[in-house]
Amino acid sequence: MIPCKPNGRRLLQLLFFFLVFSVLNNVSAQDGKTLFMSKCAACHQVMKDGTGPALMNLEERGKWSDHNEILKWTQNPSAYMANDPYTQGLKTKFGSLMQSFPDITIKEIDAIVSYVNQAVADSKKAPPPGETTGAKTSNNALIFGVISLILAIIALILMQVNSNLKKMSDDAEGIVRPDPVPFYKNKVYIAMLSVLLFVVGGYYVTKGAIGLGRQKDYQPVQPIYYSHKVHAGINQINCLFCHGSAWESKTAGIPSVNVCMNCHKAITTYEKGPKLYTENGDEINANNEIAKLFKAAGFDPKNPTKWDPAQAKPVEWVKIHNLPDHVYFNHSQHVKTGKVQCQSCHGEITAMDEVKQFAELSMGWCINCHRNTKVDFNYSNNTGNKFYSIYEKFHNDIKAGKMDSVTVKDIGGLECQKCHY
Ligand code: HEC
Ligand code: HEC
Ligand code: HEC
Numbered sequence: 001m002i003p004c005k006p007n008g009r010r011l012l013q014l015l016f017f018f019l020v021f022s023v024l025n026n027v028s029a030q031d032g033k034t035l036f037m038s039k040c041a042a043c044h045q046v047m048k049d050g051t052g053p054a055l056m057n058l059e060e061r062g063k064w065s066d067h068n069e070i071l072k073w074t075q076n077p078s079a080y081m082a083n084d085p086y087t088q089g090l091k092t093k094f095g096s097l098m099q100s101f102p103d104i105t106i107k108e109i110d111a112i113v114s115y116v117n118q119a120v121a122d123s124k125k126a127p128p129p130g131e132t133t134g135a136k137t138s139n140n141a142l143i144f145g146v147i148s149l150i151l152a153i154i155a156l157i158l159m160q161v162n163s164n165l166k167k168m169s170d171d172a173e174g175i176v177r178p179d180p181v182p183f184y185k186n187k188v189y190i191a192m193l194s195v196l197l198f199v200v201g202g203y204y205v206t207k208g209a210i211g212l213g214r215q216k217d218y219q220p221v222q223p224i225y226y227s228h229k230v231h232a233g234i235n236q237i238n239c240l241f242c243h244g245s246a247w248e249s250k251t252a253g254i255p256s257v258n259v260c261m262n263c264h265k266a267i268t269t270y271e272k273g274p275k276l277y278t279e280n281g282d283e284i285n286a287n288n289e290i291a292k293l294f295k296a297a298g299f300d301p302k303n304p305t306k307w308d309p310a311q312a313k314p315v316e317w318v319k320i321h322n323l324p325d326h327v328y329f330n331h332s333q334h335v336k337t338g339k340v341q342c343q344s345c346h347g348e349i350t351a352m353d354e355v356k357q358f359a360e361l362s363m364g365w366c367i368n369c370h371r372n373t374k375v376d377f378n379y380s381n382n383t384g385n386k387f388y389s390i391y392e393k394f395h396n397d398i399k400a401g402k403m404d405s406v407t408v409k410d411i412g413g414l415e416c417q418k419c420h421y
């Protein structure tokens, strides 16, 4: 006769792998997003053209249905373009040449493309913009959960049938055995179930706990409807005009009313720009918003020529980006020394009316960028960072061909105490 126990056990094992797989699967979909955000999002959006073309429906354009072609292009755009009229055309349209990523791998390309495809699918499904993230993954988790539950029930039924059959055949043959241990008292099953619950439960609890306090896409309503699109986008005011301390200090800072009034003493009404709307689609009366600014600067709203500095009070902007207290982040280190664009971390601010938090600000986000970003090391022609001239070893290794570039990781960007107090 076929032994009965292993059958049920195999089912349980299957169930176990299924759950583990579902967890791993989620992680890899997440990877594509992380890669896209850290490497491509500075220039590409999924649905809209930016510095580079929108990447939606990518596989239907050029030779991109073959991911190896995307790989070749991404590794070295200028070489690829040399004998490819399609990308030459893109360059003419978009003006600038795409950045090269010589170290990118086919796996990473696959992950990025699948993230893009997923983002397109998500946007078709979810109606309100800004709330699309996570919908798909939680959907997946639900489906996996339901399937797992069904499998578990089938496993239990099969085990029950199995033991009944065995009992019947034993009865028929007149064999008297001690009563079989019911499955819910069977120590092996109980042990396996506990391990399973521990692993799965532990994973979700840890993940949830680490994510506490993160607020990607946070977009509070500000006391004055101040549009970055109008100022930094349409009127091309340099970020550093208002956030100048990003260049020389740890914080980027929020400008005081005085900075605003440098211009707004002359600009008292909003006339040239496009109509402005809140997230909910309500139209903004921009002149009222400018009036709020005047009030904050100490002007009498009823009589704008009357100015009393004693009435001035700072605007209470709501802070959007907040790292936990145990993390040290320095703007000048990134903006001035590292030459990282504001947009790499804050997204296309010039296209946002109201600022929203673009990056997750998780530790993985910092670390991934440090793993991948090359340090400008070329101090011989004075474009690079002279500080690194002491790193003779890297210099010699590069000369000897032992390495071809230096990432932030190599200069200590993954060391705990660099980011943690
Ligand atoms: C510094 C800006 C920049 C970055 C970063 C960047 N790209 Fe591009 N990308 C461009 C530009 C600009 C073009 C248009 C071609 C050109 O002008 O070189 C382009 C074109 C493309 C195209 C062809 C699109 C089409 O319409 O057929 C693909 C595919 C692509 N990029 C993929 C990527 C991927 C993947 C990444 C991230 C690993 C990335 N790009 C990062 C600027 C960038
Ligand atoms: C004319 C002044 C001005 C200019 C120019 C400007 N900003 Fe701002 N920025 C502000 C003000 C005021 C706030 C606070 C209100 C808000 O969050 O919208 C702010 C907020 C921000 C925030 C969110 C800060 C937080 O609370 O976490 C970021 C990020 C930011 N700006 C980035 C940029 C970038 C990048 C540019 C250039 C593309 C830029 N700003 C140009 C005035 C300016
Ligand atoms: C390497 C990523 C990165 C770059 C590049 C970057 N920022 Fe930030 N920015 C952050 C982080 C992280 C915070 C949150 C800091 C905190 O909570 O201590 C932040 C916070 C801010 C704030 C809120 C006020 C503050 O200082 O905490 C403003 C405004 C801001 N950034 C503007 C800018 C501007 C303008 C640039 C370009 C000149 C820029 N950032 C470049 C990551 C970056």
Ligand code: HEC
Pocket: 224, 225, 226, 227, 228, 230, 231, 235, 237, 242, 255, 256, 257, 259, 260, 261, 262, 263, 264, 267, 269, 270, 271, 272, 273, 276, 286, 287, 289, 290, 293
């Ligand atoms: C470098 C000049 C300059 C500075 C500095 C500046 N603005 Fe403006 N602001 C403009 C211009 C230009 C317009 C658009 C006028 C138009 O289109 O008719 C504008 C429009 C506005 C508007 C109406 C559109 C909107 O965004 O809602 C508000 C409100 C406003 N500014 C507030 C501020 C505040 C608050 C500050 C300081 C944080 C500030 N501005 C700093 C030049 C400036």
Ligand code: HEC
Pocket: 323, 327, 328, 329, 330, 333, 334, 337, 338, 339, 340, 344, 345, 361, 362, 365, 366, 367, 369, 370, 373, 374, 375, 376, 385, 408, 411, 412, 413, 418, 419
């Ligand atoms: C978009 C890419 C990017 C992101 C995101 C990023 N960094 Fe960096 N970081 C850099 C670069 C580039 C440098 C190297 C600057 C230089 O040339 O010294 C750097 C350097 C540093 C250093 C100094 C390392 C050393 O050994 O001198 C610290 C500390 C640091 N980053 C902290 C952070 C923290 C904390 C975060 C997340 C909140 C973060 N970074 C996110 C690109 C990034």
Ligand code: HEC
Pocket: 210, 211, 213, 214, 323, 324, 327, 361, 362, 363, 366, 367, 370, 413, 414, 415, 416, 417, 418, 419, 420
């Ligand atoms: C490049 C910067 C950076 C480096 C290097 C770094 N961390 Fe972090 N770490 C962060 C940031 C940012 C957070 C906050 C993440 C959040 O708010 O969710 C964090 C959070 C944490 C937390 C809290 C749990 C969590 O993930 O939020 C622990 C524990 C931690 N780090 C340990 C370490 C250890 C150990 C190392 C060295 C192996 C290290 N960190 C290196 C940036 C860094």
